[in-house]
Amino acid sequence: MPTSNPVRARPWPSWPRHDAAEAEALRRVVESGEWNGVDAPAVLAFERAYAEFLGAEHVVTCTNGTVSLEIAMAALGIGSGDEVIVPPYTFLATASAVLKVNALPVFADIDPDTYCIDPDAVEAAIGPNTTAVIAVHFAGHPADLDRLRDICSRHGLALIEDSAHAHGASWKGQAVGTFGEFGSWSFQGSKNLTGGEGGALSTGDARLAATARELRNCGRRPGFGWYDHFSLGGNWRLTAFQAAVLSAGLARLPEQIARREACAELLDRELAELPGIVPLARDPRTTAHAHHLYAFRYRAEEFGGPPLPEFCQALQEHGIPATPGYPRPLPRQPLFAERNFDVAATGWRPEHVPTRYAELDLPVCERACAETVWLPHNLLLAEPEEMWDVVTAVALVRKAKRTA
Known part of the structure; x- marks a missing residue:
């Protein structure tokens, strides 16, 4: 029976927050007529501002934080026959993005104190086909970036930071999203920095940034024609309206x-x-x-x-x-638990899958x-x-x- 005398009757602060800054930013975009495109002034302005906020060399915007993970892996050349280590206490996209590039997610348990991926579990999960680790900064707390960078360096693995929860988080004074090959960001409506939807990648590698820009823009490259396509990318561009709202929120x-x-x-x-x-x-x-x-x-x-x-x-x-x-570990989701990914799904043969996802032992996550x-x-x-x-x-x- 509901309590008749609640502790809190007044509302909590609403989300998303906005004021005249968003309205003015949107007005400027509307009147400019430059509503879309990777070179729209509002998009370029936000990329510069967010890169400065992070202390990153490059920021590449895109449609959302799921696509940003897919672009990061595609830019790194991850695909069929590769394994990517991910945590089980996370949103679906961290692992489903791996499947989308035709690779196989391998789950490593989480740290009992922070719920970020456990470096010991990561090291134990590394095999001959491992190519990358995706570390989620759960709830906004950084994963152990010292140990994860060391592990990835010793084993020749790429580190992708899933920073969807972590806008403004830092590790030893350095912004998360700037430690790995890529930081992946979401600007979906619930996130601490939001444009309603949207995503981005941060990186210190100019070559990777150029590849990510190419992939998010239908495989096009600067200096070539509109109908010249060099890679299997997609139309994953942020709109100028979203970029304008994001710039206002960033302030x-x-x-x-x-x-x-x-x-x-x-x-x-x-x-x-x-x-x-x-x-x-x-x-x-x-x-x-x-x-x-x-x-x-x-x-x-x-x-x-x-x-x-x-x-x-x-x-x-x-x-x-x-x-x-989260009510269950991610590998208990029907997407993973009810199927054994094989050549039709990932380019893998069934014998390469060491265990069914439903049978994984993940006691900390449970x-x-x-x-x-x-x-x-x-x-x-x-x-x-x-x-x-x-x-x-x-x-x-x-x-x-x-x-x-």
């Missing part, structure tokens, strides 16, 4: 990062005092956490509370928009799926003292269950 992103950090710090400190509530750890080498999600573990037996879905429902009734995290709660990043745009509403609601749910 306010640093302040939003600072606000999220302050709110998350209070939640980390206070929620950790409650039995059965365990905030995710923060590696001391993380100099900025983007906090696309605020995630914490809910251990019902220690908390003395209901199962995870009921716990989240109880928080929602108190005005806290809590949801369970536990994460069973006990993790997510809070959306827009909640962290409130004033830091408003985080007490979250803490109070969690404490009240515990009290109500223990006195029921």
Whole structure:
């Protein structure tokens, strides 16, 4: 039965945020008549601004963060017969993009403290056909870039940073998305920097950047004709309208990062005092956490509370928009669990697949799926003292269950 006295009755900050800057930027694009094209002024301006924000040599925009992963792998020459190591606690696109370039995703378990891919599991998963590692900066916390770069360097592998959650995150003072061969970005509507949709790649390699630009523009190259196509790319161009909105959002992103950090710090400190509530750890080498999600573990037996879905429902009734995290490891999705990829799907023969995805042993990910709660990043745009509403609601749910 819904509570009659919720902790939080007023709304949390809305998302996406916008003001007159977006309206003015869109007006300029409309009046310019240059609404599309890789050379549209608004597109070029955003690419320059985002590259400067990241400290990257090159930024190449595209339609979304799924396509950006596909372009990155295609630019690296990854395809049939190759294996790419990915984490199991992530959105579908991290692994499905590997299939889209005709390669095989290999799942490596996650670190129990940060939920980013575990470097030890990565090293154990490397085989003779491994060509790349995709590291997801989960919830905005950087993966262990020191160890992952070392592993990739020693084994001759490409490192692709899936930075869809991590706009503004940094590792030892350097922006994520600038450590690997490519950083991959999403600007989908829920992301911390959004154009409604959109994506990008960041890289320090001029050759890879040129290849990525060619692929996202139907295989065309600068200096050649409109009907000259050199590679199997696609029409994966960002519009000038999206670029204009992104530029406006980028201007306010640093302040939003600072606000999220302050709110998350209070939640980390206070929620950790409650039995059965365990905030995710923060590696001391993380100099900025983007906090696309605020995630914490809910251990019902220690908390003395209901199962995870009921716990989240109880928080929602108190005005806290809590949801369970990913409900199952990615390889348990029917796409992976119900088929054995063979020559028709990836160019592989069945005997090359060491095990069926449904049979993979991923104990850390399994536990994460069973006990993790997510809070959306827009909640962290409130004033830091408003985080007490979250803490109070969690404490009240515990009290109500223990006195029921």
